[in-house]
Amino acid sequence: MTLSLHGMGVSRGIAIGRVHIIERGRLDIPEYHIEKDQVETETRRLVDAVSLAKQQLRAIRDHIPAATSPDIAPFIDTHLLMLDDAVLTQEPLRLIKSAAHNAEWALQLQRDTLMHVFDEMEDPYLRTRKDDVDHVVNRIQRILLKQKPLRHEEPDSRLSGYVLIADDLTPADTVLMQLHGILAFVTEYGGPTSHTAILARSLVIPAIVGLHEAGRIAREDDMVIVDGNTGVMLVDPDEHSLRYYRKRQQEDRKYYAGLIRLKETPAKTLDDVPVRLHANVELPQDFEIVRQVGASGVGLYRTEFLYMNRETPPEEEEHYETYLSVLDTMAGLPLTIRTVDLGADKQVDGGRQGGGSVQANPALGLRAVRLCLKEPALFRPQLRAILRASAHGSIRLMIPMLSNMQETGQVLEMIDEIKMELGNQGVEFDEDIPVGAMIEVPAAAICADIFAGQLDFLSIGTNDLIQYTIAIDRVDDEVSYLYEPLHPAVLRLIRMTIDAGDRANIPVAMCGEMAGDIKFTQLLLGLGLREFSVHPTYLLEVKKNILESNLGRLSGIADAALQASTAADVEKLLEQL
Ligand code: PEP
Ligand code: MG
Numbered sequence: 183m184t185l186s187l188h189g190m191g192v193s194r195g196i197a198i199g200r201v202h203i204i205e206r207g208r209l210d211i212p213e214y215h216i217e218k219d220q221v222e223t224e225t226r227r228l229v230d231a232v233s234l235a236k237q238q239l240r241a242i243r244d245h246i247p248a249a250t251s252p253d254i255a256p257f258i259d260t261h262l263l264m265l266d267d268a269v270l271t272q273e274p275l276r277l278i279k280s281a282a283h284n285a286e287w288a289l290q291l292q293r294d295t296l297m298h299v300f301d302e303m304e305d306p307y308l309r310t311r312k313d314d315v316d317h318v319v320n321r322i323q324r325i326l327l328k329q330k331p332l333r334h335e336e337p338d339s340r341l342s343g344y345v346l347i348a349d350d351l352t353p354a355d356t357v358l359m360q361l362h363g364i365l366a367f368v369t370e371y372g373g374p375t376s377h378t379a380i381l382a383r384s385l386v387i388p389a390i391v392g393l394h395e396a397g398r399i400a401r402e403d404d405m406v407i408v409d410g411n412t413g414v415m416l417v418d419p420d421e422h423s424l425r426y427y428r429k430r431q432q433e434d435r436k437y438y439a440g441l442i443r444l445k446e447t448p449a450k451t452l453d454d455v456p457v458r459l460h461a462n463v464e465l466p467q468d469f470e471i472v473r474q475v476g477a478s479g480v481g482l483y484r485t486e487f488l489y490m491n492r493e494t495p496p497e498e499e500e501h502y503e504t505y506l507s508v509l510d511t512m513a514g515l516p517l518t519i520r521t522v523d524l525g526a527d528k529q530v531d532g533g534r535q536g537g538g539s540v541q542a543n544p545a546l547g548l549r550a551v552r553l554c555l556k557e558p559a560l561f562r563p564q565l566r567a568i569l570r571a572s573a574h575g576s577i578r579l580m581i582p583m584l585s586n587m588q589e590t591g592q593v594l595e596m597i598d599e600i601k602m603e604l605g606n607q608g609v610e611f612d613e614d615i616p617v618g619a620m621i622e623v624p625a626a627a628i629c630a631d632i633f634a635g636q637l638d639f640l641s642i643g644t645n646d647l648i649q650y651t652i653a654i655d656r657v658d659d660e661v662s663y664l665y666e667p668l669h670p671a672v673l674r675l676i677r678m679t680i681d682a683g684d685r686a687n688i689p690v691a692m693c694g695e696m697a698g699d700i701k702f703t704q705l706l707l708g709l710g711l712r713e714f715s716v717h718p719t720y721l722l723e724v725k726k727n728i729l730e731s732n733l734g735r736l737s738g739i740a741d742a743a744l745q746a747s748t749a750a751d752v753e754k755l756l757e758q759l
Contacts, residue, residue, distance in 0.1 A: 184420050189393025191413035193382035196431045197366030201404045204348035213287040228285040231325040242354045257353030264318045286326050293319040317352040347396045366408040368396045441722040445476035449725050452732045460715040469511040471718045479516035481715025482693040501567030509575035516576040523582040525549025550583030572612035585623040622646035627675035630682035644694025667696045668749040680710040703727040708740030
């Protein structure tokens with residue numbers, strides 16, 4: 183009998199295959215005391231296990247297939263860094279000496295202490311860091327307990343064409359999955375912003391997370407269908423379902439093969455209105471794909487990665503060198519660099535920024551430009567580097583999370599001071615570098631006309647704008663059902679921002695996820711949006727929708743959407759398209 187299970191689809195596509203269950207199982211960690219004369223042997227056991235864990239991870243890292251997304255290696259590097267971190271490995275050694283604990287138990291005690299620290303922090307992003315600690319500790323403990331490698335860890339196991347089901351996956355698992363040619367994966371835990379979800383999108387394979395019953399209901403070698411679009415997994419599908427999904431798979435293949443042909447086609451509507459299609463990028467390595475999909479530039483370059491996994495923030499030269507090499511890859515295309523947006527969902531160091539105190543509401547606290555203005559030592563080197571790089575290519579400078587004109591004035595003043603400083607030092611920069619604001623706080627959208635009067639461009643960050651408008655934490659899966667891009671309040675704020683930009687004659691882009699979701703392309707065009715910045719893997723799909731759109735018809739529908747009472751009503755309107 184076919185069973186239908188529902189989780190959260192985090193990476194699109196359909197896969198049909200047999201199940202392999204990764205059963206890490208709960209490790210039974212032995213607890214005992216050792217004799218004084220065993221301390222040295224026990225210490226060596228732990229040191230050797232850590233060193234073997236490093237060897238294993240390095241081997242996996244060295245075998246990352248060439249086609250793997252550049253997002254993946256940094257996740258493995260994070261685990262390697264943890265293995266070098268005294269907090270994780272030195273304290274257990276101390277416990278072996280001072281309390282005569284066995285190695286496994288000493289490590290377990292330190293793991294529990296760290297988990298407790300993470301829990302106290304109550305930051306959603308740090309939950310994924312908790313997972314990292316668990317993955318690393320689990321690897322060392324399995325070595326200490328001489329557990330056999332799991333089937334997917336054996337290089338010669340035959341898992342090609344399988345769908346993996348696991349409670350959770352480590353970054354190392356995902357590399358192995360690619361080596362084995364795994365078709366899709368389903369995990370019992372994890373939300374849309376978990377590492378697992380990010381990795382799935384990078385691997386471009388269908389994936390479902392948060393499907394709590396998956397490992398209990400599906401059994402080894404069962405046939406399953408995974409629909410990453412809807413988050414549905416069918417176990418033991420009947421002939422009818424198999425036929426239906428095979429047909430959809432074929433249609434998908436045809437559809438994606440057709441998209442690449444649109445790479446050189448100029449993005450314009452049927453009634454000849456040109457639309458700019460830019461890409462969102464995070465890591466310098468991602469810039470290659472910007473060219474592959476024919477983006478006309480980068481509309482959002484998130485720079486947080488420069489601050490990750492390190493003790494001190496990057497200095498001016500490091501920023502500068504990074505931006506120069508990015509400009510090099512861009513080969514003349516315009517680049518919008520967003521100044522650093524740390525805090526809230528983008529913590530890099532357990533909330534060290536802001537003096538290290540735990541914030542009650544990090545999303546409403548010292549994040550992004552607020553933090554930058556409070557700590558100029560963090561901000562100035564980045565601004566100087568962006569300005570210096572602007573002498574070598576087409577750069578726009580974009581400020582996140584502005585909420586009032588005082589902050590805007592302070593930033594503009596700081597930029598002017600730095601320009602003066604550079605001028606005095608005889609350093610070249612673009613005098614007319616465009617400076618823009620992300621509109622992602624409702625206050626900024628409502629006052630977009632005031633912002634537009636002071637800035638050269640605006641870019642709507644819907645990820646945050648939706649969160650702040652509807653008061654929905656963007657990373658809390660308990661309330662994700664209320665996270666509605668089509669909420670009339672969100673649509674009205676988008677329209678206000680676009681109108682303000684038009685009146686001031688400055689460009690308005692959208693760089694939040696909403697811009698890359700083809701369900702919304704036509705509505706956004708109808709609302710007047712003419713510049714989309716989207717994840718490069720969605721760019722051609724959005725272009726296809728633009729090419730098929732007729733603006734004459736869309737503005738009427740957009741006007742009706744603005745008058746709708748509910749998101750559901752807007753959805754009905756969109757169905758007419
Ligand atoms: C946004 O908020 O829409 C955005 C693009 O920025 P981020 O997702 O980095 O907060
Ligand atoms: Mg944002």
